[in-house]
Amino acid sequence: MLRRLRASLSMLLENIHMSVTNIAQNRLRSALTVLGIMIGVTAVIALITTVTAVSTSITSSFASMGAGTLTLSVTGSDLKTGLAPEDLEMLTNMECIEGVTPSVTLRSRVSRGSDYESNITIAGRNPYWFSVNEDIVTRGRQLNVLDMNGIHYCCLIDQDMQESFFYGEDPLEKTLYVSGLPFTVVGIFDTSGDTSVAAMLSGSPDILIPYTTALRLNNTTDVTSLTLYLAEGWDSGTATPVLESALDELFSYEEDCYEINNMDSLESTMESMTSMMAALLGGIASIALLVGGIGIMNMMLTSVTERTVEIGLKKALGAKPRQIQAQFLIESFILSLSGGVIGTIIGLGVSFGLCRAMGAAFTVSHGAIILGVGFSALVGIVFGWAPARKASKLNPIDALRRM
Amino acid sequence: MEARPNFFAMTDLRKSYPLGDERLEVLHGISLTLEKGEYLSVLGPSGSGKSTLINIIGCLDTATSGDYILNGQRIEDMDEDDLAWIRNREIGFIFQNSQLLPRLDAQKNVELPLIYAGVPGRERARRAREMLERVGLSDRMEHYPSQLSGGQQQRVAIARALVTRPTLLLADEPTGALDQKTGRQVMxxxxxxxxxxxxxxxxxxxxxxxxxxxxxxxxxDGEITEPEGGPEYA
Structure with a gap:
């Protein structure tokens, strides 16, 4: 047993030695073949590592932005189709809630005199939103409780709207028509300061109006989407059950009337999205690896044909078919694996550069290394198998007749 | 020399190849017996079935019918792996133009059959050197085939054939590629x-x-005849 093991080990070492000698003999051809695999592995590793790193930093910044908030989306029941302003009041007064910001948006035509723009995004806000986004108003005033309760037709506009409709003028206290209704401009806001998740996901609005006014423009009294800011000492885990019992009561215990989401679920959605993207890009890049594999197969087939006499001779000297097969398989394995190792190193280097350029934190994942090295080894075996088998099946008589 | 009936015995050996719809018979019933220690030459013109016979003797090919027993083993019953084993242990091949691997030096070339026999490295080197000394190449062990003369190459090939201590040395035109003088030395x-x-x-x-x-x-024409009275009358 031990003797046989020693014999196989010595056989393997001989095979590796012979393969290395052969590879060194055809230096240029081997280098080109290795290059094929190398490019494939570089592409796979660079893409996957970079996408993973970028998505990790995006996710973590999301998590920090969304800490301490919950989003509530209401589908409602037949009896109660959404949340009315007094329901928002009730939520705000709950112990676990610091404040709520309803999100009511509409798209409409905006005009002033003969100037008009259609498809402008208008968002309804409440005073609490302005207290969360303190620095957003650059001139004029915020929207206040009086505006909410009185359903005032007043608005804040961003810089772009100011340039479009009030070029060279002071817009404050001027009138702007939204959906044909006159709104008084009370302030200017700067969207670049808005870092809220909602703004990032839905794009920044151009005009802000009281949310009550927005509801009226939408012909409804129901708020269906809002962000809940949790009070000090509460987190999504502790606050969610409390909120659920309150909302269940509100919706008369009908099922599926609302959904509470925290950033964790958004994060996991993001993660699954980016991992899908990594898989997709990796899949595309692995086509290069496939082409590299075909290159190996091509070289090995050429090599088998060239070394027909050598194979025949070895068989005449007592080499078994599987010993011949092993020799060629080891050769393609070594070629492919060295391409894989070099490709992994270069791929990680490329990814490091890309991550620095994009400001994402670069991390080396073990998975990527295992993938790059393992996949290239696999390619060597899969694409080396057919040529190695061809060599092992060679008839020694036909092979020796060539001499 | 002890007589062993099953040392080398071919009985009514036939070999045919498919040729279109028919079969071309190359060997028509060869019977040949050999005892241990014999030195036999098979003389024949090209196209006589010589190469086919040597392939069958060397276990590179098997006969279509008939018996071939080598060192007590029936070759017809063997599979590919067994045949490889027989070629390795029982037969020492010497080819017309030595057939050395150009990338290996003389010693490594001689070691080659021992690799397939599973002999460990140190033992392999010792036996290869011993055989190279035996054929008078003790000062050429690290030389590559291209650095050796035709006669030296053939002697490396003989050392390679001898190194497994085979039952049978099988030489196919061993002097075919050599000049007269070196041919005589090989003989x-x-x-x-x-x-x-x-x-x-x-x-x-x-x-x-x-x-x-x-x-x-x-x-x-695929048949063996033996002249009466030995080689002098051939």
Missing amino acids: ELFQQLNEEGNTIIMITHDLNIAKHARRVVYIV
Whole structure:
């Protein structure tokens, strides 16, 4: 047993030695073949590592932005189709809630005199939103409780709207028509300061109006989407059950009337999205690896044909078919694996550069290394198998007749 | 020399190849018996079935019908792996133009059959060097085939054939690629090896070479005939 093991080990070492000698003999051809695999592995590793790193930093910044908030989306029941302003009041007064910001948006035509723009995004806000986004108003005033309760037709506009409709003028206290209704401009806001998740996901609005006014423009009294800011000492885990019992009561215990989401679920959605993207890009890049594999197969087939006499001779000297097969398989394995190792190193280097350029934190994942090295080894075996088998099946008589 | 009936025995050996719808018979019932320590040459022109016979003797090919027993083993019953084993242990091949691997030095070339026999490295090197010394190449062990003369290459090939201590040395036109002088030296080496107890079968088309053997048979049109009275009357 031990003797046989020693014999196989010595056989393997001989095979590796012979393969290395052969590879060194055809230096240029081997280098080109290795290059094929190398490019494939570089592409796979660079893409996957970079996408993973970028998505990790995006996710973590999301998590920090969304800490301490919950989003509530209401589908409602037949009896109660959404949340009315007094329901928002009730939520705000709950112990676990610091404040709520309803999100009511509409798209409409905006005009002033003969100037008009259609498809402008208008968002309804409440005073609490302005207290969360303190620095957003650059001139004029915020929207206040009086505006909410009185359903005032007043608005804040961003810089772009100011340039479009009030070029060279002071817009404050001027009138702007939204959906044909006159709104008084009370302030200017700067969207670049808005870092809220909602703004990032839905794009920044151009005009802000009281949310009550927005509801009226939408012909409804129901708020269906809002962000809940949790009070000090509460987190999504502790606050969610409390909120659920309150909302269940509100919706008369009908099922599926609302959904509470925290950033964790958004994060996991993001993660699954980016991992899908990594898989997709990796899949595309692995086509290069496939082409590299075909290159190996091509070289090995050429090599088998060239070394027909050598194979025949070895068989005449007592080499078994599987010993011949092993020799060629080891050769393609070594070629492919060295391409894989070099490709992994270069791929990680490329990814490091890309991550620095994009400001994402670069991390080396073990998975990527295992993938790059393992996949290239696999390619060597899969694409080396057919040529190695061809060599092992060679008839020694036909092979020796060539001499 | 003890007589062993099953040392080398071919009985009514036939070999045919498919040729279109028919079969072309190359060997028509060869019967040949050999005892340990014999030195036989098979003399025949090209196209006589010589190569087919040597392939069958060398277990590179199997007969279509008939029996071939080598060292007590029926070759017909064997699969590919067994045949490889027989080629490795029982037969020492010597080819017309040595067939050394150009990338390996003399010693590594001689070691090659031992690798397939699973002999460990140190033992392999020792036996290879011993054989190279035996054929008079003790100062050429690290030389590559391209650095050796034709005669030296053939002697490396002989050392490679001897290194597994095979039952049978099988030489196919061993002097075919050599000039007369080196050819004669190789023949002298064969003579010595035979005197040391090695059994040799040599295939050739050259009567002068064939006469070096102690026994000569003719092969013509796939049939073997043996001249009465030994090689001198061939």
